[in-house]
Amino acid sequence: METNNDSKRTPLHFEARDQSRGTDTVVNDDDDDDDDDDVCSSSLCSSLWNTWWNESAWPGLGLFGESYLLFSLGLLKPFWAALYPDCFAYEAACSKNLLHSLTYSVVLGVIAGMLLLGYQANRIGRRRGSITTASFMAGGSIGLALSSFIFANNPSLLFQSMSALLFIFGIGVGGEYPLSSSTATEKAMGEMNKRLKNDLERDARRSNTTTIGPWNNAHPLYESEGVLQQQDHDQNDVGTKRGRAVQLVFLSQGIGIMANTLVLVFLLIVFGQYGSAIVDDGYSHEALLAIWRIVYSIGALVLTFVLVSRITYLKESDVWADDKDRREKLDRSTVVDVSDDAELDGPPAVAPALSTVSSLSAPSSVMLDDASEAPDYMYMSPESDKADASATPVRLLIRHFGMRMLGSSLSWLLWDIAFYGNKLFQSTFLLAITGANTTLLELSGFAALNAFVALLGYIGAAVLLDHPQAGRLRLQQYGFLITGALFVACGFLYDKLSSGWLVLMYFASSFVGQLGPNATTFLIPAGMCMMVALFV
Numbered sequence: 210m211e212t213n214n215d216s217k218r219t220p221l222h223f224e225a226r227d228q229s230r231g232t233d234t235v236v237n238d239d240d241d242d243d244d245d246d247d248v249c250s251s252s253l254c255s256s257l258w259n260t261w262w263n264e265s266a267w268p269g270l271g272l273f274g275e276s277y278l279l280f281s282l283g284l285l286k287p288f289w290a291a292l293y294p295d296c297f298a299y300e301a302a303c304s305k306n307l308l309h310s311l312t313y314s315v316v317l318g319v320i321a322g323m324l325l326l327g328y329q330a331n332r333i334g335r336r337r338g339s340i341t342t343a344s345f346m347a348g349g350s351i352g353l354a355l356s357s358f359i360f361a362n363n364p365s366l367l368f369q370s371m372s373a374l375l376f377i378f379g380i381g382v383g384g385e386y387p388l389s390s391s392t393a394t395e396k397a398m399g400e401m402n403k404r405l406k407n408d409l410e411r412d413a414r415r416s417n418t419t420t421i422g423p424w425n426n427a428h429p430l431y432e433s434e435g436v437l438q439q440q441d442h443d444q445n446d447v448g449t450k451r452g453r454a455v456q457l458v459f460l461s462q463g464i465g466i467m468a469n470t471l472v473l474v475f476l477l478i479v480f481g482q483y484g485s486a487i488v489d490d491g492y493s494h495e496a497l498l499a500i501w502r503i504v505y506s507i508g509a510l511v512l513t514f515v516l517v518s519r520i521t522y523l524k525e526s527d528v529w530a531d532d533k534d535r536r537e538k539l540d541r542s543t544v545v546d547v548s549d550d551a552e553l554d555g556p557p558a559v560a561p562a563l564s565t566v567s568s569l570s571a572p573s574s575v576m577l578d579d580a581s582e583a584p585d586y587m588y589m590s591p592e593s594d595k596a597d598a599s600a601t602p603v604r605l606l607i608r609h610f611g612m613r614m615l616g617s618s619l620s621w622l623l624w625d626i627a628f629y630g631n632k633l634f635q636s637t638f639l640l641a642i643t644g645a646n647t648t649l650l651e652l653s654g655f656a657a658l659n660a661f662v663a664l665l666g667y668i669g670a671a672v673l674l675d676h677p678q679a680g681r682l683r684l685q686q687y688g689f690l691i692t693g694a695l696f697v698a699c700g701f702l703y704d705k706l707s708s709g710w711l712v713l714m715y716f717a718s719s720f721v722g723q724l725g726p727n728a729t730t731f732l733i734p735a736g737m738c739m740m741v742a743l744f745v
Contacts, residue, residue: 264454268396269461271343271515272389275382276465278350278508282311282375283635284473284656285504287649288497293364303365310372312633318379319386326384334533335392335526336519342384343516349378350509357502389458390735395528397454402528452674452681452732456667459731463660463667463723466632470657472507474650476500483650492649610737617734620685624726627696631719635659642711655712662716666723674728681729688725692718 289297296303322345330338352374360367477483480500485491606614631638639655640647647655673679695718699711706714 264396265457265460267518268393269389269458270511270518271339271346271385271461272459273461273465273468274350274508274512274515275346275378275385276462277469277511278346278353278378278505279315279382280466280632280635281469281473281504281508282315283633283637284470284653285501287636287640287652288501291492291649292494292497292501296364296368303368307365307368307372311368311375314372315375315379315382316629316633318376318381319383321376322380322383322385323387324383326380327387330384330388330391335388335395335529336523338384338388339392339523340516340519342381342388343512343519345381346378346385347381347509347512347516349374349381350505350512353378354502354505354509357498357505361498386731387735390455390731392526393455393458394451394732394735395526397451399527401451450675451736453671455732455735456671456674456728459728460664460667460671463664467657467660467664469504469508470653470660472504473500473653474657476503477650477653483648485648613737617730617737620689620726621730621734623689624722624730627692628722628727638715642708642715644708659716659719663719663723666720667728669720669724670728673724674732681733684725685729685733686725688721688729692722692726695721 293303295301296308301308322342326338326342326345329341333341353371356367356370356374360370477500480493480496482492482496482500635656636652639652639659643651643655670684673684674681695714699714699718703711
C-alpha cells in the first residue's frame with residue numbers, strides 16, 4: 210500500500226513553511242496595515258486558490274486534458290478534409306473504413322479502459338491506477354502530436370497511425386472516468402467521515418460519555434445513493450454537499466471542451482483563416498496544418514503535466530487504503546456466526562458488508578446506535594439474514610443491487626450514445642444546421658458558443674444536485690425527457706424551422722443534457738457502487 214506523505218503538495222500550492230514556528234503559513238508580503246484595505250488579501254486569495262486547485266481543478270485536470278483532445282476530433286475533421294481532399298472525396302484515396310476508424314477506435318479504447326483500468330484500480334489503488342491512466346493518455350497524445358509532423362505528407366499512413374494512437378489514448382480516457390469519479394467521491398466521503406466523527410465526539414464529551422460506540426471505525430452509512438430513489442436531502446446532514454464536490458471535479462470536462470474551441474477560434478484568427486466557406490479551397494494548407502499541430506501539442510503538454518504531477522504529488526486515497534487494511538484484517542480474522550436461536554428485539558440495524566469501496570471480500574458488519582436511523586433497505590429479517598449468509602457474493606450482488614446496477618448502466622449507455630455522438634460528429638451536426646457556406650471560423654465560433662452554454666449546464670448541476678427540491682433523480686428524469694424532446698423536435702422540424710431556431714434548440718439540448726443526464730450518470734454510479742460494496 211502506498212503511504213501518504215504529508216510533506217507533498219499539489220503543484221501550484223501557495224504555501225510556505227514557517228521555520229521559526231514549525232507550521233504552514235501563507236506567504237504574505239503586504240504590510241499588515243494594508244490588509245484591511247485589500248478587496249482580497251493575499252492570505253484569503255491564496256486560501257481560495259488552494260481550495261479550488263486542490264479540491265476541484267487538479268483532481269479534474271485529467272478530465273480537462275482528455276476532453277480537450279478527445280472531442281477535438283469532431284471539429285478537426287473539416288480541417289483534415291481541407292488538408293487532404295483526396296482522402297475525403299467521393300472516390301477517396303483513403304478507404305472509408307480508415308476514416309471511420311478515427312472515431313470508433315477511440316470509443317473502443319474508452320470501453321476497454323473502463324473495464325480493464327477500472328477493475329485494476331481496485332487492486333493496485335487509486336494512486337497507481339491514476340498514474341496508469343495518465344500514462345496512456347499522455348503517451349497517446351504525444352504520439353498524436355508527433356504523427357502530425359512525421360506523416361503529414363502521407364495521409365493514409367497518418368490516419369492509420371492516428372487510429373492506433375487514438376485507441377491507446379482512449380484506454381486512458383476510459384480509465385480516467387471511473388477513477389476520477391471514485392476518487393472525488395471518496396475524498397468527499399472521507400471529509401464527511403471526519404466531520405461526523407468530530408460531531409459524535411463532541412456530543413459524547415457534552416454528555417460525559419467516554420466512548421462513541423461503533424462509529425469509531427464506522428463505515429459511511431450516510432453515503433446511500435439509490436439509482437432510482439430520490440435522495441433524502443436533510444439540511445443538517447453532513448453529506449449534503451458531496452454531489453457538488455464531485456461535480457466541480459467533473460466540471461473540468463466542460464472547461465476542456467470549451468478550451469479546445471477557444472484555441473481553434475484564436476488560432477484561426479491569428480493565422481488569418483476566416484474568409485472562405487469550408488467547401489471552398491481557399492485556406493492555406495500550411496496554416497491549417499500548423500493549427501492542427503498546435504492544438505494537439507497543447508493537449509500533449511497538459512496530459513504530460515498531469516502524468517508528472519501525479520507521479521510527484523498524488524497521494525493514495527485514504528478511504529481505499531483504510532478499506533484495504535480492513536479487508537486484510539477480515540481475511541485474518543474468524544467470522545463469528547450468530548446463533549440460530551438468538552432472539553432479535555426488533556429488526557436488527559446490521560448491514561452485512563464486504564467492503565466500503567472495493568471488490569468483494571470477507572463479510573463484516575456495521576452497527577448503528579439506533580435502528581430507526583437506518584434506511585429501510587438495511588433492515589433484514591432473520592430469514593433474509595440466513596439466506597444472505599449462505600449466498601455467494603455474486604448472488605448477493607444481483608439480489609440487492611441488480612436492478613440498481615442495470616438502471617445505472619443503461620442510463621449511462623443511453624446518454625453516452627447521444628453525448629459522444631454529438632461531440633465526435635459535432636462539425637457534421639453544426640454544418641447541417643448552419644449550411645455548407647459556413648466558414649471554419651464560424652463553425653469553431655458556433656462550437657465555442659455551444660461549449661459555453663453546455664458549461665453553464667455543468668455549473669447548474671453543481672448547484673442543484675444537492676438541492677432538496679432538485680436532486681439526482683429529478684435532474685436525470687427531466688433532463689432525459691427535455692433533451693430527448695429537443696432532439697426529436699430538431700429532427701422532425703428540420704425542414705420547417707430556420708437555421709437560427711435549429712441552432713437555439715441544439716444549444717438548449719446541450720445545456721439541459723449537461724445539467725441533467727451527463728452530471729447524474731457520472732455521479733450516481735460512483736455513490737451506488739460504494740453502497741454495492743458496503744451492503745452486499
